[in-house]
Amino acid sequence: MTSGYWSKIVRRIGALALILVASALQAHVPEPAKRAPKNAAAVNVKAPDFILIDQEGRRFDSTQLRGKIVVLDFIFTTCTDVCPLFTANLSQLQRKLNDRYGGELFFVSVTTDPEIDSAKILKAYAQRHGAELKNWAFLTGSEAQLKEVWNGFAVRVIRKGRGLVQHTSLTTVIDRGGIRRINYLGEKWRLQDLERDLLTLLDKKA
Numbered sequence: 780m781t782s783g784y785w786s787k788i789v790r791r792i793g794a795l796a797l798i799l800v801a802s803a804l805q806a807h808v809p810e811p812a813k814r815a816p817k818n819a820a821a822v823n824v825k826a827p828d829f830i831l832i833d834q835e836g837r838r839f840d841s842t843q844l845r846g847k848i849v850v851l852d853f854i855f856t857t858c859t860d861v862c863p864l865f866t867a868n869l870s871q872l873q874r875k876l877n878d879r880y881g882g883e884l885f886f887v888s889v890t891t892d893p894e895i896d897s898a899k900i901l902k903a904y905a906q907r908h909g910a911e912l913k914n915w916a917f918l919t920g921s922e923a924q925l926k927e928v929w930n931g932f933a934v935r936v937i938r939k940g941r942g943l944v945q946h947t948s949l950t951t952v953i954d955r956g957g958i959r960r961i962n963y964l965g966e967k968w969r970l971q972d973l974e975r976d977l978l979t980l981l982d983k984k985a
Contacts, residue, residue: 818963818964818965818967818968818969819961819963819968819972819976820961820962820964821960821961822951822959822960822961822962823958823959823960824958824959825957825958825959826841826849826851826931826932826951826957826958826959827841827927827931827932828840828841828842828957829841829924829927829928829931830920830924831889831918831919831920831924831928832898832918832919832920833898833901833918834898834899834901834902834905834912834916834917834918835898835902836898836899839916839918841887842957844885844887844953844957845955845956845957846883846955847883847884847885847955848880848883848884848885848952848953848954848955848980848981849884849885849886849887849952849953850869850872850884850885850886850887850950850951850953850973850977851886851887851888851932851950851951851952851953852865852869852887852949852950853888853889853890853929853934853946853947853948853949854866854888854889854890854891855890855891855892855895855896855944855946856890856892856895856896856900856901856904857892857895858944861966863908864966865966866888866904866905866908866910867908867909869886869888869910869915869950870909870910870911871970872970872974872977873910873911873915874909874911876974876977876981877911877914880981881911881913881914882914883981884914884977884981885914885915885916886910886914886915886916887915887916887918888901888905888915888917888918889918889925889928889929890918890919890925891925891929891934891936891944891946892938892944893919893920893921893922893925894938894941895941896919897919901917901918901919902917904917905917932949932951933947933949934946934947934949935947948964948966949962949964950962950963950968950973952973952976952977952980954980955980960976960980961976
């Protein structure tokens, strides 16, 4: 065979290799910014009312939070990814604001894994992260009860295995009238932004 033939084969192999490398790299490229969700978004919709069970095993009615500013998120206690980070950050914020706003501010964490997260497990998790339970509730319930809450907040929950759950990362702020005002999506929002938005609502008495 001629050298020209082999040169042509080498060029074709090289081109194919470049295509394969480009395809592999593309699989690891994050979604373009224009299609990626924003870290925070203003909303103006009524938060769903619900009844669940708190970390003490008591009935918890969300309507009792009227008149308070509420920070609500979704976690599960066996998470080794962002849930403990969210809880630690909110605990830090709670300690910072409670002296002045403890009577007006309330935190709520709703489990996405009722199979494991009993009231007792949630209480231990809360204590481990330094949460002050006087104005923070960690909530569980039956699968059916929780599905209503997840759906009401547009949180998708996928069970991958025992203690392994994939769910929408949502932290939402609810005003004194029970209206959702701001959604913080994913894990890249900044705690100081949440603090600023909370202070704006807390200082607005009307």
